[in-house]
Amino acid sequence: MPSQIVSLVVNGEPREFIARPGVTLLAVLREALGLTAAKRGCAQGSCGTCTVLVDDRPAPACLIAVETVADCSVRTLEGVAVGGNLDEVQSSFVDNFATQCGFCTAGMIMVAEALLDRDPDPSEEDVAEAISGNVCRCTGYRPIMIAILDAARRRRGESVEGIEGTAPARPAEEAVSR
Amino acid sequence: MIQAVHLPESAEAVAVHSARGGWIMGGGTVVMPLVNSGAAxxxxxxxxxxxxxxxxxxxxxxxxxxxxxxxxxxxEHPELAFLRPALRTIASPTIRNLATVGGNLFVEQPYGDLAVCLLALDATCEIAGPAGRRDVPVAEVLASGIAEGEFVTAVVTALPEPGTWYYHKAMRRKLNSASIVTVASVTRTADGVVTSTRIALGGVAPRPVRAVSAERLLRDRPLSPEVLTEAGEAARADTAPFDDAYASAWYRARVLPVHLRRAFAGR
Structure with missing residues (x-):
């Protein structure tokens, strides 16, 4: 079977590309569509840095043969910011120092987006479970968990003050971009 | 090098490609790592x-x-809530969005906790292939696999009666962690003693196994810590533990009675 034209809806826009058989969604995003936020880490689904949302569910793009998700909706980190402004999760990652080397960040944010879309008020345990497929070798996870809980509060329009262990943050009103 | 990815739209069409040597792929969590590393x-x-x-x-x-x-x-299925504790420790939520029920039957130990559950439930696999369809006990599929060209289309199980389902998994971490010992069981009791029991174990043999020695020992006896420990020690006869990065064979055999007891007694 030769290469074929495959369509996806990526970050809300229909995209077409030529895919050779068995090429991964990750390779298509990075190499055909120029969307390099999702990273190639382990290429076996263990590290989570390639996580994107497929039909609103987070999954490692390295394990998806792209033909199998033809015509599906795919959301990547490039589609998260609104009009050039960081969304609540992104700004919360910045304010809470949840990014160090940055290699896990795209995957962590996509998992957080999916979690907060489903559950606007997750517990710490919910956050730990949501990110359990995403490896971070810099932060020790604590700042990431704080950032996701903080993002949930920002999205709910609550004050960001008084979160134990939180770095000084901008007031919620300034940080919220939509 | 992958030459084609087929996306058949019926079980019959799957059978055609499978008969020609196509590699059945559920969610891709087992197949795609091999594709990515060139080991397919x-x-x-x-x-x-x-x-x-x-x-x-x-x-x-x-x-x-x-x-x-x-x-x-x-x-997420409301009527399958009894399986949630088992499912929540299989890999991560992101992997569980891809990985399938059928695929879990064929993953290597110490993975495959759902297969252990299905063995305890005495589930039936519906299988399709070049020779047509057949129903096979999950125990047989786990023990000897399926024929070339065949594939599982569904798993059928009776739901356990309330209060008869037991599950416990020992692992290195609370989430996303492979099994050291997995225990799943459907056990009925009356007047304080066991009237019937099926116990399946994961993590302690190359395939999920029934702990028939423990089952025999528990019949007509109470689920007391002493009896359960005795049953767990007897269950060693049903296992063939292995060394891996998570635990040694020695350790798995050593802690099996503890975790069998915890599956029923909670401590």
């Missing part, structure tokens, strides 16, 4: 994603779960 031994993939095999029906106390149902959809 076949050149054509047959995805089940559009084959209409992902449905879950629960009727009259019997669940029929399509082989291509993602683990996450089993986890």
């Amino acid at each position: 031994t076949r050149s054509e993939l047959v995805s089940l994603r559009r084959a209409g095999l992902a449905g879950i029906e629960v009727r009259d106390g019997v669940a029929r779960i399509g082989a291509a149902a993602p683990l996450s959809s089993v986890e």
Whole structure:
């Protein structure tokens, strides 16, 4: 079977590309569509840095043969910011120092987006479970968990003050971009 | 090098590609790592994603779960809530959005906790292939696999009666961690003693196994810590533990009675 034209809806826009058989969604995003936020880490689904949302569910793009998700909706980190402004999760990652080397960040944010879309008020345990497929070798996870809980509060329009262990943050009103 | 990815839209069409040597792929969590690393031994993939095999029906106390149902959809099904503790420690939520029920039957130990559950439930696999369809006990599929060209289309199980389901998994971490010992059981009691029991173990043999020695020992006896420990020690005869990065064979055998006891007594 030769290469074929495959369509996806990526970050809300229909995209077409030529895919050779068995090429991964990750390779298509990075190499055909120029969307390099999702990273190639382990290429076996263990590290989570390639996580994107497929039909609103987070999954490692390295394990998806792209033909199998033809015509599906795919959301990547490039589609998260609104009009050039960081969304609540992104700004919360910045304010809470949840990014160090940055290699896990795209995957962590996509998992957080999916979690907060489903559950606007997750517990710490919910956050730990949501990110359990995403490896971070810099932060020790604590700042990431704080950032996701903080993002949930920002999205709910609550004050960001008084979160134990939180770095000084901008007031919620300034940080919220939509 | 993969030459083709087929996306058949019915079980019959899957069978055609499977008979030609295509590699059946559920969610891709087992197949794609091999594709990515160049270790794939076949050149054509047959995805089940559009084959209409992902449905879950629960009727009259019997669940029929399509082989291509993602683990996450089993986890979220209100009438399959008893399986949630088992599902929540299988890999991560992101993997469970892809990994399928059928695929879990064929993963290597110490993975495959759902297969251990299905063995305890005495589930039946619906299988399709070049010779047509057949129903096979999950125990047989786990013990000896299926024929070339065959594939599982669904798993059928009676739901356990309230209060008869037991599950416990020992692992290195609380989430996303492979099994050291997995215990799943359907056990009925009356007047304080066991009237019937099926116990399946994971993590302690190359395939999920029934702990028939423990089952025999528990019959007509109470689920007391002493009896359970005795049963767990007897269960060693049913296992063939292995060394891996998570635990040694020695350790698995050593702690088996503890975790069998905890599955029933909670401590």
